[in-house]
Amino acid sequence: xxxxxxxxxxxxxxxxxxxxxxxxxxxxxxxxxxxxxxxxxxxxxxxxxxxxxxxxxxxxxxxxxxxxxxxxxxxxxxxxxxxxxxxxxxxxxxxxxxxxxxxxxxxxxxxxxxxxxxxxxxxxxxxxxxxxxxxxxxxxxxxxxxxxxxxxxxxxxxxxxxxxxxxxxxxxxxxxxxxxxxxxxxxxxxxxxxxxxxxxxxxxxxxxxxxxxxxxxxxxxxxx
Amino acid sequence: xxxxxxxxxxxxxxxxxxxxxxxxxxxxxxxxxxxxxxxxxxxxxxxxxxxxxxxxxxxxxxxxxxxxxxxxxxxxxxxxxxxxxxxxxxxxxxxxxxxxxxxxxxxxxxxxxxxxxxxxxxxxxxxxxxxxxxxxxxxxxxxxxxxxxxxxxxxxxxxxxxxxxxxxxxxxxxxxxxxxxxxxxxxxxxxxxxxxxxxxxxxxxxxxxxxxxxxxxxxxxxxx
Numbered sequence: 001x002x003x004x005x006x007x008x009x010x011x012x013x014x015x016x017x018x019x020x021x022x023x024x025x026x027x028x029x030x031x032x033x034x035x036x037x038x039x040x041x042x043x044x045x046x047x048x049x050x051x052x053x054x055x056x057x058x059x060x061x062x063x064x065x066x067x068x069x070x071x072x073x074x075x076x077x078x079x080x081x082x083x084x085x086x087x088x089x090x091x092x093x094x095x096x097x098x099x100x101x102x103x104x105x106x107x108x109x110x111x112x113x114x115x116x117x118x119x120x121x122x123x124x125x126x127x128x129x130x131x132x133x134x135x136x137x138x139x140x141x142x143x144x145x146x147x148x149x150x151x152x153x154x155x156x157x158x159x160x161x162x163x164x165x166x167x168x169x170x171x172x173x174x175x176x177x178x179x180x181x182x183x184x185x186x187x188x189x190x191x192x193x194x195x196x197x198x199x200x201x202x203x204x205x206x207x208x209x210x211x212x213x214x215x216x217x218x219x220x221x222x223x224x
Numbered sequence: 225x226x227x228x229x230x231x232x233x234x235x236x237x238x239x240x241x242x243x244x245x246x247x248x249x250x251x252x253x254x255x256x257x258x259x260x261x262x263x264x265x266x267x268x269x270x271x272x273x274x275x276x277x278x279x280x281x282x283x284x285x286x287x288x289x290x291x292x293x294x295x296x297x298x299x300x301x302x303x304x305x306x307x308x309x310x311x312x313x314x315x316x317x318x319x320x321x322x323x324x325x326x327x328x329x330x331x332x333x334x335x336x337x338x339x340x341x342x343x344x345x346x347x348x349x350x351x352x353x354x355x356x357x358x359x360x361x362x363x364x365x366x367x368x369x370x371x372x373x374x375x376x377x378x379x380x381x382x383x384x385x386x387x388x389x390x391x392x393x394x395x396x397x398x399x400x401x402x403x404x405x406x407x408x409x410x411x412x413x414x415x416x417x418x419x420x421x422x423x424x425x426x427x428x429x430x431x432x433x434x435x436x437x438x439x440x441x442x443x444x445x446x447x448x
Contacts, residue, residue: 102323
């Protein structure tokens with residue numbers, strides 16, 4: 001079987017973005033009872049080209065069969081494993097304000113195998129409560145708590161000015177990945193992975209595409 | 225001046241994702257008082273290659289000067305215009321639950337020139353209130369309201385099963401772009417742009433990179 005890492009090369013950012021989309025779509029196909037799918041149909045459904053699909057999926061090994069296409073369930077399982085979703089990662093959310101609460105209420109994380117084990121906050125008024133059955137604990141107890149309840153990922157949902165200290169506290173607990181929702185630059189020590197989510201980027205990208213449509217359709221032509 | 229659209233070609237998805245990142249970074253540089261920046265330094269700060277930066281920015285015209293680099297403020301203004309941020313888009317949020325409230329409280333949208341004009345919800349208990357000074361109105365009054373207060377973008381923050389009808393209602397108001405946070409497939413009529421935000425994709429991508437690190441560092445080698 002071909003290996004994705006047979007040259008020990010890192011996977012591109014673009015591919016890293018497509019992997020979760022493949023995973024979501026394959027789950028949907030399984031739900032619909034689809035057993036095999038051609039690269040062409042998969043491409044049409046996902047808005048990717050035929051050749052892109054074949055190139056991406058060939059790196060995971062020979063799941064495509066002449067005339068039958070990809071075996072949906074096997075491919076879903078492979079991508080699940082590649083994404084590390086079968087490892088049962090435990091996640092904590094730092095910040096139990098509006099954003100943290102919305103993230104806790106969001107079912108999507110547990111649907112793909114992540115367990116939100118606890119939330120942490122500096123505000124004594126919310127500590128001791130639960131949000132969506134997730135306990136909210138004092139941030140200064142996080143390190144002690146982590147000894148009994150190891151976690152691998154911290155989601156940062158605190159205001160900008162508290163973001164770096166939240167990350168530092170998570171790193172002191174031996175966290176391996178940080179998902180940052182605070183719209184500010186933060187740094188992590190060597191060996192810890194950081195991914196920042198910029199919610200406004202999506203809105204800017206949408207605005208760009210709306211604008212692009214105007215230009216292409218000739219309604220507007222004088223912007224540059 | 226070179227035109228980004230001189231061949232009337234659409235910009236790639238990858239470039240569409242980089243544009244907001246350039247914009248954010250240039251704003252940061254302006255705040256820091258930086259007037260000129262080389263492609264090399266910009267690349268290092270943004271985690272892109274020198275040649276990627278030069279290729280991307282050359283499509284916007286000749287802002288780079290030999291020995292001086294790019295003029296930060298002019299480049300920021302150009303990208304602002306390309307992204308349509310100078311158009312003062314009005315946005316409504318459909319869904320005043322946890323996610324909608326978190327989005328309303330998020331300063332990032334107004335920071336980049338979007339005005340959140342109103343929120344709409346089906347629950348009478350929240351209608352008539354304000355969230356972060358944004359009025360919450362009944363969803364069935366949206367169309368009438370839009371006649372007096374035209375908006376271009378709708379943010380969908382309702383549960384899955386209400387997502388399509390929320391989108392339909394927004395489209396009936398003449399919306400041109402939809403930013404969908406409901407983790408479900410929705411469809412829009414021809415001419416309306418749709419962008420879906422999958423919050424769990426970021427967590428999956430992070431998990432993948434954590435997993436990839438293990439494989440590269442040789443701690444784990446038997447996953448495929």
